Amino acid sequence: MGDVSLVTLSRFLPTLNCIQELSIHWCINKNTSDDGCYEMTKAISCLSSLSHLQLHLYGNDEVSITDRVMKSMCTMLCSVISLSHLDLDLSNNHKITDSGMIDVSHGLSQLAHLISFQINLRECLGVSDVGVSHMMDAIQSLQGLSRLQLSLGLCIDV
16 A cells, blocks of 8 residues: 555545544555655644544655655644644654654644643654754643653664
8 A cells, every 4th residue: 555545545534524533554665655645644634623643654764754744744733723632653754854853843832732642753863852852842832731652762863
């Protein structure tokens, strides 16, 4: 499964505009490009009733999402402001950089109703302490946050 499946999913998602909980687990593979992931995050932006989002986009040594998807994810987070629970797993996406983390951190800081946040950045070797620092600043701005889980193992390229 690749971009065709993601684009099909992207066309289907906006028809579920009353959905409150969404869980997507996707292993990025050689048939998946940034385009498919980009379209999917754009489609999620249309889900104004969404309160729980679990988005797992697993990369590997050969393929990864890039900062273009992270920028789209920022737009997505700014659009689904009713989110109370967010779980992002971006494991093994080696093409994500500090710039992408800064974008997602901006979107995260807009989620005033967020009470639970979980993120996994293991093996995101393009992310340094700069990107992590921006994310921590965004987390500090979330006044209602009562649950936080961070997995940052080996995300900082040394």
